[in-house]
Every structure is written in C-alpha cells, then in structure tokens.
Amino acid sequence: MKLLVTGGAGFIGSAVIRHIVNNTNDEVINLDNLTYAGNLESLLEVSDSERYTFEQADIRNRTEVDRVFAQHEPDAIMHLAAESHVDRSIDGPADFIGTNIIGTYILLEATRRYWGALEGGKKANFRFHHISTDEVYGELPHPNEAADAEARLFTESTAYAPSSPYSASKASSDHLVRAWSRTYGLPTLITNCSNNYGPYQFPEKLIPLVILNALEGKQLPLYGKGDQIRDWLFVDDHARALYKVITEGKPGETYNIGGQNEKQNIHVVHALCDILQELCPSHTCYRDLIIFVKDRPGHDLRYAIDSSKIERELGWSPAETFETGIRKTVEWYLRNMGWCRRVQDGSYQRERLGVST
Numbered sequence: 001m002k003l004l005v006t007g008g009a010g011f012i013g014s015a016v017i018r019h020i021v022n023n024t025n026d027e028v029i030n031l032d033n034l035t036y037a038g039n040l041e042s043l044l045e046v047s048d049s050e051r052y053t054f055e056q057a058d059i060r061n062r063t064e065v066d067r068v069f070a071q072h073e074p075d076a077i078m079h080l081a082a083e084s085h086v087d088r089s090i091d092g093p094a095d096f097i098g099t100n101i102i103g104t105y106i107l108l109e110a111t112r113r114y115w116g117a118l119e120g121g122k123k124a125n126f127r128f129h130h131i132s133t134d135e136v137y138g139e140l141p142h143p144n145e146a147a148d149a150e151a152r153l154f155t156e157s158t159a160y161a162p163s164s165p166y167s168a169s170k171a172s173s174d175h176l177v178r179a180w181s182r183t184y185g186l187p188t189l190i191t192n193c194s195n196n197y198g199p200y201q202f203p204e205k206l207i208p209l210v211i212l213n214a215l216e217g218k219q220l221p222l223y224g225k226g227d228q229i230r231d232w233l234f235v236d237d238h239a240r241a242l243y244k245v246i247t248e249g250k251p252g253e254t255y256n257i258g259g260q261n262e263k264q265n266i267h268v269v270h271a272l273c274d275i276l277q278e279l280c281p282s283h284t285c286y287r288d289l290i291i292f293v294k295d296r297p298g299h300d301l302r303y304a305i306d307s308s309k310i311e312r313e314l315g316w317s318p319a320e321t322f323e324t325g326i327r328k329t330v331e332w333y334l335r336n337m338g339w340c341r342r343v344q345d346g347s348y349q350r351e352r353l354g355v356s357t
C-alpha cells in the first residue's frame, strides 16, 4: 500500500511514518510544508528508506496537492497536517482557519477528484483518514463539580462543543470530512484522540516545555490551579492505533482513541520533576520551580475518552502506562537536547537540507 501522510514532519505524523517504515512493507509519501512545528530531523531514522519520500507542499495550495496526487497515486491518505497549539490559536487564529479548515477543504476536494477517477479495487479500497482531537467535544465536569462527573467520558456520539479557536477549527474540519462522506460517498475515517506525549514533541507543549525549563532552572508555569485533567496517550500507541484504523477501520466510522490515563496537569508536572530529580539530581528541588499563572481563556477543565469502540472492533489497546511512557519520554529528551535546540532555531533544515522554515 502507498500511504500519503500530511503533516508527517510533525510530532504525531513523524511517529506514524516511523511506525509504517519500521513495521510494515508500505510506502509513505510525507506531504508537509514545514511550519515551525515540522522537522525533518524527526524522520532521520527512516529517511534513507526507498519506501519513504518527502514532498514539501502546502495543503492550502490545490495545484501542489494535485501534483503530489498525480505523481504518487496514493492508495490512502492520513491527514494530520494542522496548526495544533491552543495558545497560538488564541493569539492568532488566522493560520488555524487557513490550514485546519480551508486546507482540509482543499485536500478533500483534491481527493474527491482523484478518487472519482480511480477504478476497480484501487477505488473500492481507497480511504481518507482525518486525524482529529478529543477537544472538539468541549469539556467534561471536573470530579469535584458534579456527582457523576468521573463516570462521564467522551464517546463517538458526544455532541461537539469546542471552546478554543484550535478546537473549533478541528471541529469544522471534522464536519467537512463527514459531509464529504455523506454527500459524495468519499470513504472517510475520523479519529478523535486525547493528549499525546512522547519523543519528538516540539518544546512548546506542556511536557517537553517543563523538562527543558526545569533543566535550565527556569520557572514551571501552570495555568490556574493546575487542576485541569487530560487523558494522556503515548505517541507510539497513537501511531499504532492510526495504522489499525487506516487498514482495518470501516469507512464512514469515527473512532475515539485514548490512554485511560486521566491526570491533573499538576500531577503530570510533579511526575516530571520527580523523574528529573532522580535522573539529573539538582541542588534545588525541581518542584520548587512550579508557579501558578492566570488561567488560559476558555480553558477546558477535563477531557476523558471512552476508547472501547476501537478496542472492541479493531483490537487496539495502549501498550504504555503513563508511568512507563513518561519515564521513556524524559529519558529521550535527556538524550536529545541537541534535537530540541535545532528544532527551536530551525538549524537542521537550514544547514543540512537548504530548506527554509
């Protein structure tokens, strides 16, 4: 199978590509325009494979997308390209509307024309897999705030109620994908996943940011009281789930993916500080670096996923617990401080590939 992965130079996309090249015989085309969040160095271990090709292209550019389709004739598309950072969406929503909504629309239209011209088995087996977030469902009550709160989880039929420009843009793109399935019969799959963590995450998101700040003795800012709850999934478990869905999922279906690891942000940061204290002892206690800052506007209290459908129907379950995954993550960042520096200053792509970001 030849898979076209959009956003393959990002955190989750690169994990998906490493999984496919290392564990299957499939071919992968990585379509990515290399925003600040896209890093080809994350793909170094597979980029020499003859089953891997990189195409620098923008999903908002129909001509570029049509060219990549015509040149590579993919059997399926895994669409991960997106603007993904909630804080950035609050500071400047325009890129989120442009890539997440308009870009998805352009990709869907290009796919519809390409798929419409396919024939036989290639047409019947074609899939468009849209990778989305649990944030489209809005927030669940905090366990302290409703008697039945802990029992409530997002299911595939939970009504959409996004809170941030990021989640609203992802919700919009989910609606477009569903509409292209219902209206045009495009064989789509949608997955909505909880918070990912693990190696190669750009150091602006909570876990890598805390690790790097702590090592530099900088403050560790937490929004509000740090009591927001997220369900954490190790990124390689997500990559395996996505491959299951693209190869075995039923067209037209949605699958929720989660780690059954609900943690308050403060507990995540405590866990990171404690592992760092053990692996990189400091004369100051890392936990003492934690400070509480004004809460993010529209900040959702709790997300939690019911992933029983993908477990039951496709036989997927996470391999990592939070404890094993978070330790692996800290160890990876400690071994890869150079990667962190290079993705922050863009030097790998500039110096090694002549690619501008």
Ligand code: NAD
Pocket (backbone or CB within 6 Å): 006, 007, 008, 009, 010, 011, 012, 013, 031, 032, 033, 034, 035, 036, 037, 038, 039, 057, 058, 059, 060, 079, 080, 081, 082, 083, 084, 085, 099, 103, 131, 132, 133, 134, 170, 192, 193, 194, 195, 196, 197, 202
């Ligand atoms: P990321 O920000 O790390 O990577 C996004 C990638 O998309 C980058 O490589 C970037 O260069 C590329 N990209 C952005 N705009 C593009 C455009 N216009 N054309 C082509 N490429 C473009 O994001 P991530 O954390 O890997 O998330 C991937 C997908 O998974 C996103 O759709 C996100 O909404 C979804 N998701 C993320 C999480 C999470 O915890 N990170 C959880 C659930 C779902």
